[in-house]
Amino acid sequence: MSLTTPNAVLVLEDGSRYEGRAYGAEGTTFGEIVFATGMSGYQETLTDPSYAGQIVLMTAPHIGNTGMNDKDMESRRIWVAGYAVRDASRIVSNFRAERSLDNDLDHEGIVGIQGIDTRAVTRHIRSKGSMRAGIFSGAAAAEPAEVQLSQVLEADQMAGKNLSAQVSTQEEYVVPAVGEKIGSVAILDLGVKTSTVNYIAERGFDAHVLPQTVTAEQILAMKPSALFFSNGPGDPAASDKHVELLSTVLKAGIPFFGICFGNQLLGRALGFSTYKLPFGHRGINQPVLDKATGRVEITSQNHGFAVDAPIDGVLESPAGFGRVEVSHYSLNDQVVEGLRCLDINAFSVQYHPEAASGPHDSNYLFDRFRDMVLASATTSGASN
Numbered sequence: 556m557s558l559t560t561p562n563a564v565l566v567l568e569d570g571s572r573y574e575g576r577a578y579g580a581e582g583t584t585f586g587e588i589v590f591a592t593g594m595s596g597y598q599e600t601l602t603d604p605s606y607a608g609q610i611v612l613m614t615a616p617h618i619g620n621t622g623m624n625d626k627d628m629e630s631r632r633i634w635v636a637g638y639a640v641r642d643a644s645r646i647v648s649n650f651r652a653e654r655s656l657d658n659d660l661d662h663e664g665i666v667g668i669q670g671i672d673t674r675a676v677t678r679h680i681r682s683k684g685s686m687r688a689g690i691f692s693g694a695a696a697a698e699p700a701e702v703q704l705s706q707v708l709e710a711d712q713m714a715g716k717n718l719s720a721q722v723s724t725q726e727e728y729v730v731p732a733v734g735e736k737i738g739s740v741a742i743l744d745l746g747v748k749t750s751t752v753n754y755i756a757e758r759g760f761d762a763h764v765l766p767q768t769v770t771a772e773q774i775l776a777m778k779p780s781a782l783f784f785s786n787g788p789g790d791p792a793a794s795d796k797h798v799e800l801l802s803t804v805l806k807a808g809i810p811f812f813g814i815c816f817g818n819q820l821l822g823r824a825l826g827f828s829t830y831k832l833p834f835g836h837r838g839i840n841q842p843v844l845d846k847a848t849g850r851v852e853i854t855s856q857n858h859g860f861a862v863d864a865p866i867d868g869v870l871e872s873p874a875g876f877g878r879v880e881v882s883h884y885s886l887n888d889q890v891v892e893g894l895r896c897l898d899i900n901a902f903s904v905q906y907h908p909e910a911a912s913g914p915h916d917s918n919y920l921f922d923r924f925r926d927m928v929l930a931s932a933t934t935s936g937a938s939n
């Protein structure tokens with residue numbers, strides 16, 4: 556095949572079309588198109604389960620040059636519904652590389668597109684918002700434009716979608732505490748990343764990673780030192796079951812920490828609602844203010860939904876959990892980036908202290924979590 560002949564097209568639900576060349580597996584795929592601005596870390600992005608159901612478009616123009624390896628996997632596979640890049644590297648050049656990205660995309664059946672004007676698509680999404688899209692490559696690229704568009708319009712919307720069952724572990728597994736064990740944490744796997752589990756284990760907790768089908772009763776029977784809700788794909792408004800579970804466990808006095816999807820579900824359990832952002836925050840250079848210290852953290856983010864709460868002042872939990880405040884917010888658009896309860900042991904952040912990829916400015920939150928659990932064990936006498 557010539558390197559310039561188009562044999563793939565990206566079609567957006569508003570009818571806009573971008574012609575390019577096949578990348579990874581050939582075929583057809585649909586999802587919500589979102590852009591991610593990380594200049595590095597494509598492997599971590601691709602294997603972050605939170606991207607399930609999304610066609611991810613990279614704003615960094617050159618992708619694939621460092622290849623893929625087993626060490627940087629954030630989960631067991633690539634989860635994106637599709638992948639769109641400007642310039643796919645034709646060679647791999649890195650001492651850690653074990654395979655090429657093209658090879659992995661193909662192997663895992665991920666349909667991608669390369670050679671499109673990713674800046675134009677990004678600007679389009681930024682002004683029109685995230686929307687449904689399809690990639691048609693190989694034979695599918697030659698289908699009439701109206702047929703392709705009608706298929707995109709039949710695809711699922713991200714709003715209202717529950718994807719937890721698709722990504723969660725089927726069986727419980729345990730990552731043992733590193734060093735001296737100080738307790739155990741029940742981790743609800745809504746799409747957890749490997750780095751997060753490792754950071755929790757490194758703080759001295761046995762990390763029990765649980766399938767999303769687990770019940771509140773089963774968690775309480777484990778008598779964990781704390782409950783953790785992970786990041787994950789889908790619309791938090793479609794996760795009533797997990798909101799109820801969290802509410803029950805919070806009422807039992809178990810300390811809680813949540814990241815990203817976990818932050819949205821804590822928001823809902825406290826009685827706030829969530830809403831869809833126009834195009835979301837995805838990248839590794841997102842500035843966030845920690846209100847308690849006045850410090851700005853540069854954070855790794857990947858979210859399309861957010862908690863709807865005022866960023867100033869002390870709020871009253873509409874669900875009866877006492878006082879709560881927005882602990883962090885985005886300096887780009889004032890979106891809620893963290894919640895802190897003042898009357899129960901619970902907090903959460905919308906961004907990624909585990910980074911992977913991204914800066915480690917907010918890694919201290921895992922220490923804050925450990926300290927909260929230790930302090931609550933001293934006051935309640937409970938620990939496992």
Ligand SMILES: NC(=O)CC[C@H](N)C(=O)O
Pocket residue numbers: 605785786787788789790791814815816817857858859860861
């Ligand atoms: N990384 C995440 O946990 C994402 C949470 C949610 N699916 C969102 O897009 O906002």
